[in-house]
Amino acid sequence: MQDTIRTFFNESIQVQVAAADSLVQPLAQAVQLLTSSLLDGRRIFSCGDGNSTFVAQHFTDLLIHGTELERPPFPAVTLGMNSTQPVQVDCLARQLSALGSQGDILLAFVSQNHSERVHQAMEAALSREMTIIAVTGDDATEITSLLGPNDIEMRIPSTNTTRIVEQQLFLSQLLCDLIEQQIFHGG
Template identity: 50%
Template sequence: MQDQIKALFTQSIQTQIATAEVLGDAIVNAAELLTQSVLSGRRVFACGEGQASVVTQEFAHLMLHGQKLERPPFPVIGLPCVGSSDGACDTYARHILALGQAQDVLLVASTDATAAQVSKAMEAALSRGMLIVALTGDSDTDVAGLLGPDDVEIRIPSYEPNRISEQLLFVVHSLCDLIEQQVFPQEVSE
């Protein structure tokens, strides 16, 4: 069993190293887009599918309550998904259609190859003129195809959902750190 535990740590570390090597620019671009949104009074909506829904709820929580600073809340809405009677979940899309405005940002996350709920939310966001930050993995086949030239994709270099989830959580914490540093540079001590 000790060898299995060491193998899991090794897989996680290797994924983190690969992520750090290829995603620095994408993380900076996403942080800048989200910071511009916050500073211009635009809202950020966050939703995820499967394991990734926990990651987007963590992002919304940190943006509302602060990660390192006691500060005013940022206008971020973590979207809940409550299935409809036919089993399909279009709640994310319905929230976006009801509340989303041009230049708002939709942050989506998915660890799986297909993400029907997130894809519907992205289509709704596109219809409203919103920008998108997508947190994905290498197995993604739905989300990446909906992104435009002004959107940002942070694609974790892994096909393993658990390794992707671990890195997405790290990315979300990094984004919140970077946003707080940009909005309140005088408050953040290095």
Template identity: 35%
Template sequence: MSLQDRIQMHIGQSVETKMHTAELLTDDICLVSQWLIGCLVSDNKIITCGNGASLAVAQLLSTSLLNKFDQDRPGLPSLTIGTDSCATNGISNSFSFAEVYARQIKALGQPGDILVIISTGGNSPNIIQAIQAAHDREIAVIALTGGDGGGVASLLTEHDIELRVPSDIKPIIHEAHMSIIHCLCDLIDHQLFEESQ
């Protein structure tokens, strides 16, 4: 396969997966945007987390809410846990890496907040413990996953929602997750700021 063919293949897989994601998840993405808006207008916050590239996607959501997405508007309360290297290192050293998110959720999370977890496979122990900690704090969970949803899917309750990308290819899942995040940010801005004008 030539380099050009590899480029065409990658972009083709990405586009196909995003289109399939749109077909499957449009209604759920709309619902999630309304959950997030409900959280924000109730003076609660959105907490995000993930591992590796998924942490970068989690930061994309928090930064787009806290700063801005596409238009100037007031900042919205959101934070990404896992980006503070001292906290991550300290918790990992004193306890374990599996507890790195759960301890922060227990300390910072309040009932009415929403936890958005980003995980391509859904099986990371720290993500599993994060969901359990969120449930203990009466925090709803929105899970962006891929593949079969992994262990995350079995932990979610009727108060949570999963946006599962129909792919097993991790880079393609990441790209679809970013598209979902962009959709959510656009819907939040539209519903909170454009409709009120």
């Protein structure tokens, strides 16, 4: 049992180290984009696939309530499932089509290689001329194929869903900490 526990810790640590090497530049770009968008009065929408839905909600909660500072809320919305139509595949896209505007940002957390709901939300974001930040694993090529030259991909170096979600949770916290630092402490 102890060896199994150590193996899980080691796998998580290895992904964290690899992510630290590969995600510095896209993370810095995402922070700059999110910060400037918030300062321009734009909204941040977030969504996730099955395993990453709670990460999207956590990210929104951090933007609204803050991490380290007592501050005003930032305009953030988590796209969610429709309780009256829970199997509706286009539920995220419909929300984004109704609420999203040019210049807003969609932050999509994807831990699987395919998510039709997130895929459709990204298409809706593109039709609204929004910028997309995708936080994915190594095998989300279908999702990342939607990204344009102004969009940002933060690709976690793993195909293991559990490791991807761990890193997404870490990155959601880090993004919010860095946004607060940029806005309230000047970088």
